[in-house]
Amino acid sequence: MHDERRISKLASAQHSLITLDQLRALGRTSDQVERRTRSGQLERVHRRSTEISVQAHRRVRLDAVMVHRSKDLDDHQIVRHRGVPVTNPLRLLVDLGTACPPAVVANAMDDLVARKVITIAGVRQTLDGLGRRGRSGAGILHEVLADRLEDERFGRSRLEALLRKLCQRAGLPPMQSQYPVVVGGQRRRIDFALPQGRIAIEVDGYEFHSR
Numbered sequence: 001m002h003d004e005r006r007i008s009k010l011a012s013a014q015h016s017l018i019t020l021d022q023l024r025a026l027g028r029t030s031d032q033v034e035r036r037t038r039s040g041q042l043e044r045v046h047r048r049s050t051e052i053s054v055q056a057h058r059r060v061r062l063d064a065v066m067v068h069r070s071k072d073l074d075d076h077q078i079v080r081h082r083g084v085p086v087t088n089p090l091r092l093l094v095d096l097g098t099a100c101p102p103a104v105v106a107n108a109m110d111d112l113v114a115r116k117v118i119t120i121a122g123v124r125q126t127l128d129g130l131g132r133r134g135r136s137g138a139g140i141l142h143e144v145l146a147d148r149l150e151d152e153r154f155g156r157s158r159l160e161a162l163l164r165k166l167c168q169r170a171g172l173p174p175m176q177s178q179y180p181v182v183v184g185g186q187r188r189r190i191d192f193a194l195p196q197g198r199i200a201i202e203v204d205g206y207e208f209h210s211r
Helices: 002-013 020-025 030-039 089-099 102-114 120-132 138-169
Strands: 050-055 065-070 078-081 084-087 176-183 186-194 199-201
Touching (some): 089 120, 102 138, 138 186
Antiparallel strands (some): 176 186, 186 199
């Protein structure tokens, strides 16, 4: 029981992760570890190299871990996920650009925008801050964002043309585009409107339907 408590204490200090070498050092044989894995008490994870980023003023040294010290990693860019300090999604996109091709960065941004984890305004603000400091990876994210917004402009015009055709086929009266209305005391414009039927139609772009 004493060894069990030591194993539990060590794993808890490492976010529930414990290595085979550590288990052996605590008296567990390979066969015992294998039996625990088959019974579901342990879950095997793949061996992989580990890299972490920390703020430049922090002194961190870990065995078999590559530590990167960042001069532009601010406190507001650090959040906790299941107790583990990690960079927030916006900073993650920038950092992905330093190690991954543009397609990976684009897919990550599409997913985060679609799940409403981030907004296009947030991406722009992050790029404004880190881009001025010459942050590696910001250029890739900037290119990805520009491509997506360019696609949106062309895509929007295609969507609007398609909507007009669909309405004509349905026998609806001609739509009025960019129809002015007042909502809550503020002037707005609706993408398409049938004023006589009090019908408003909006054609949403990339930030609403990135996938």
